[in-house]
Amino acid sequence: MNKPEQQPPEIADFYWMLQMLQTVDVGLVILERDYRIKLWNGFMENHSGITNKHLIDKEIFSVFPNLPRTWIERKVESVFKLGSPAYSTWEQRPHLFPFKSYRPLTGHSERMYQNITFMPLLDPSRKVSQVCLLVYDVTESVTNKLQLEDANIQLEKLSRTDRLTGLNNRGFWEECLQQEFRRSKRASELGKVESSLIIFDIDHFKPVNDTHGHLAGDQVIKAVAQCLKETARDTDFAGRYGGEEFVLLLPDTGVEGAFEVAERLRTKIQSLVVQHEDLELSVTVSLGICDFTTDLDSFNLWLERADQALYHSKHQGRNQSSVWSKELES
Numbered sequence: 325m326n327k328p329e330q331q332p333p334e335i336a337d338f339y340w341m342l343q344m345l346q347t348v349d350v351g352l353v354i355l356e357r358d359y360r361i362k363l364w365n366g367f368m369e370n371h372s373g374i375t376n377k378h379l380i381d382k383e384i385f386s387v388f389p390n391l392p393r394t395w396i397e398r399k400v401e402s403v404f405k406l407g408s409p410a411y412s413t414w415e416q417r418p419h420l421f422p423f424k425s426y427r428p429l430t431g432h433s434e435r436m437y438q439n440i441t442f443m444p445l446l447d448p449s450r451k452v453s454q455v456c457l458l459v460y461d462v463t464e465s466v467t468n469k470l471q472l473e474d475a476n477i478q479l480e481k482l483s484r485t486d487r488l489t490g491l492n493n494r495g496f497w498e499e500c501l502q503q504e505f506r507r508s509k510r511a512s513e514l515g516k517v518e519s520s521l522i523i524f525d526i527d528h529f530k531p532v533n534d535t536h537g538h539l540a541g542d543q544v545i546k547a548v549a550q551c552l553k554e555t556a557r558d559t560d561f562a563g564r565y566g567g568e569e570f571v572l573l574l575p576d577t578g579v580e581g582a583f584e585v586a587e588r589l590r591t592k593i594q595s596l597v598v599q600h601e602d603l604e605l606s607v608t609v610s611l612g613i614c615d616f617t618t619d620l621d622s623f624n625l626w627l628e629r630a631d632q633a634l635y636h637s638k639h640q641g642r643n644q645s646s647v648w649s650k651e652l653e654s
Contacts, residue, residue: 351459371423403442410442425463437466486564489549497563505623508616520582523630524611526568527642540600547598555589579615586611586645608643
């Protein structure tokens with residue numbers, strides 16, 4: 325019986341290598357100096373829908389005209405010139421080849437995220453003769469990371485948000501007030517600084533709760549909070565300070581401007597009609613205003629003075645705005 329003819333070791337190694345290149349779960353693209361394709365492995369075939377035999381010896385930009393040619397040429401030329409690899413991560417460029425993502429765990433990601441390595445291939449004289457692009461599918465790890473980051477953002481938002489109203493909660497808003505106080509202190513050393521604080525609460529709110537119940541009271545609080553959101557500018561800091569009490573910090577706003585904002589807010593709330601079941605509820609608010617002055621030695625004193633102005637509005641009959649002055653100190 326004749327023995328099967330054995331292949332020379334180098335031929336066997338070649339076929340092993342060829343099989344590995346075709347089946348590895350990484351995209352492999354080998355380019356000549358003129359950007360003709362010499363290898364387009366199974367990974368690239370599966371995701372592009374174009375087979376290796378249809379691409380061999382074709383210039384890559386003629387087949388994929390939407391590729392970022394200038395960026396690729398810069399990367400490839402650096403590899404030929406320096407003889408060392410070049411890299412691109414998904415943070416720099418989410419993908420090079422616009423392949424669809426088919427991973428079941430990342431179905432919400434329409435495109436495959438890719439890390440790319442540009443690897444020099446040397447000829448026998450140790451010169452770079454070709455460049456190999458290694459395309460790594462990092463979609464799953466990227467989407468996991470993005471989901472974690474989004475979850476952390478949501479947790480951070482929850483930690484500083486009042487759940488009933490969606491306004492900044494007391495803890496976070498006080499941090500904002502402290503920062504604005506420090507900023508105003510520093511700015512006052514260089515010249516005039518304008519910054520104001522408004523604090524207000526709902527007039528006769530307890531009877532609303534006692535008569536109509538806490539659900540009705542919550543509806544009123546949410547409606548007032550919505551008026552506050554609509555009145556505040558993007559640069560302002562609006563918050564729920566507790567119960568039916570609200571605050572609005574106005575950077576770069578003097579006392580006259582703050583009074584105008586307070587009156588606009590008061591009028592808006594006064595005309596508000598809150599629907600709760602078959603009820604129509606109306607409320608008013610009393611407001612206190614205090615602008616930043618250089619004699620303030622703490623943010624607490626700033627808040628205390630605004631509060632004194634608020635109680636002045638209460639004592640004067642409610643549904644009005646008052647500005648703090650020395651005469652209001654108790």
